[in-house]
Amino acid sequence: MSTNVAAQRSTQPISGKDSKPLSGVRIIDLTRVVSGPFATMHLGDLGAEIIKIEEPVNGDDSRAFGPPFVGGESAYFLSVNRNKRSCAIDLKSDAGRQILLQLIDTADVVVQNFRPGTMDRLGLDNETLRKRNPKLICCAISGFGTEGPDAQRPGYDLIVQGEAGVMDITGDPKGQPTKVGTSIADMIAGLFAVQGILSALYERSQTGIARTVEISMLDALSSLLTFNAGIYFTTGASPTRRGNEHPTICPYETFQVADGWINLGVANDKFWRLFCEVTGAKDLFEDERFTTAPERVSHRLELTPLVAAILLDHTREYWVEKLGKAGIPCGLIRTVAEVCEAPQLTQRGMILSMEHPAAGDVKNISNPIRLDDEPLRQAAPPPMLGQHTHEILSSLLGFSPAQVAELSQRGVIRELSERTEQQTIAN
Known part of the structure; x- marks a missing residue:
């Protein structure tokens, strides 16, 4: 598919009650663990086609996060990867990078959350990608951004929660600093990435210009300090832990x-x-x-x-x-259990149920966006590693079965054949 066709696809009007806002938008997802997968999952909920590129041997790091595992699949991974197709490619090989570049040619957006400089070392920097596809929107999520003294530090949620001041204002005032009970630094960065990508898609539809979107986890989480930062800027005094008290309201x-x-x-x-x-x-x-x-x-x-x-x-x-x-x-x-069973959520369609080939009935908490007072439905289950490699290479890039088989034998790709899938289900 030519670059022009790929760019046009995302700007064509979509009609029909069953269509979703991002139908026709193709996103190449190079992310792993939480921040990026959380972002691309929500874009997939909105109708974008998400092609998740994974390392062929182990895949996304979070596939190993556990227990619990269900049918060999990590519950952690299953929670942030619905509405995606998995294409397992070795990006350290020349052949793997060439396959990725061919997929980039057909895409509207590429999202990655490598440490700054990694894409450059792989020869996949924004300039190289844009030469092939001038309409490509490039989004990068990192722990601390691409500049400044901390740019090369790894971005882990716990570390960023501390660096962003959130832990210092969370917990018992007589106790230790406390992290938020969910990966809030990762997830808020993912949500800001979605906002940036949607803004860039809209601008491109109006001007034809493709932007680069950059999200720092530290920037994103620090922006939530709002009134706490306001107190410091106004008084010069840094707010401290107050447990569950509010600093300006009582009780x-x-x-x-x-x-x-x-x-x-x-x-x-x-x-x-x-x-x-x-x-x-x-x-x-x-x-x-x-x-x-x-x-x-x-x-x-x-x-x-x-x-x-x-x-x-x-x-x-x-x-x-x-x-x-x-x-x-x-x-x-x-409790989390009470929330997952709460009538207020279940009756509003906020609990998704998806049939996974290995894990069986997989449940997720759904995307909270409602359009015309209807929840976003028709969710596809999180993919198995390499589940869609053959399908993507053959349907999008025109690879023959023999070419796919040869790449698989060389370890450039990993494909999950029908036989392998059936064996996985049986086990």
Whole structure:
């Protein structure tokens, strides 16, 4: 396919109720682990064709992350790689790089999250790729960006959470700095990559210009400091860990109740009045120390234990129903299991079920975007390593079965034959 045809494909109007916004966009996905795969998964949810390029022997690093494994497949890998096809190519070989370049010729976007300089060493730098395909949008995700004193440092989520200041404001004020319970640095970088790619696709459709998108995990996570950074810029004082307290609202935190924990968000004077009415705490409402929101923050040490003593008298369900009925923001502290089974998610179509050739019924939490009040459906299961190599090389590049077999024998590619797939399922 010529470059012009590849570029035109993404700008042609798509119609029909079953089509998705990015139908017709082809993305070559060179990413692995979390940040890049999370980004390309969401682009795939929106209809883009994602061709995931993997190293032939072991594939994406996260295929080995576990336990748990299901049918030999890592639950970790399965969680961030739906709606993709796997093409296993050895990019360290000349033949493998030539195959990749031919795929690049047909693409709209290439995404990679190698350490800066790796693509250059492979001879796959942006300039080389754009000479072949001038309409190619190139997206790079890295830990610390392509310039500055930390550019060559490896970008691991835990490290970036610390470097971005998030851990210093998370956790018990008397305890150690604490990471967020999910890979937030990886995932927020992935989401910003999606935003950058969508912006570049739109600009290209208007001007014909193809941009380079660069996302630093450190930049992305640091941007979430918002009011915490605002406090520092305003006062010169660096915010510190406050546990679950909010620095400028009280009571707005986690409280223990008779059978567990809830979150309570009394975010303004109206909610404070309602809270005191519902709980019968007339004395608190009349106490001059707690009359206004700023006064409640100033007297947090006196107020918090009084609120805590009230809430200990009843269960989670009691308080969520009673306070919620009055319009006071509150909620359960759910386990992951409770979230995955929650009617609010299941009834909105947020739990996907996909039939995987080896792992069987694979469930994911879906993309949260809804179009015309409908969730994004028709998800394809995460691919097995090399599952689509033969299909992609033959259908997109015109390779004959003999050529594919010869490349496979040389270790340039890995293909998952029908027989191999059947054996995997049997095992």
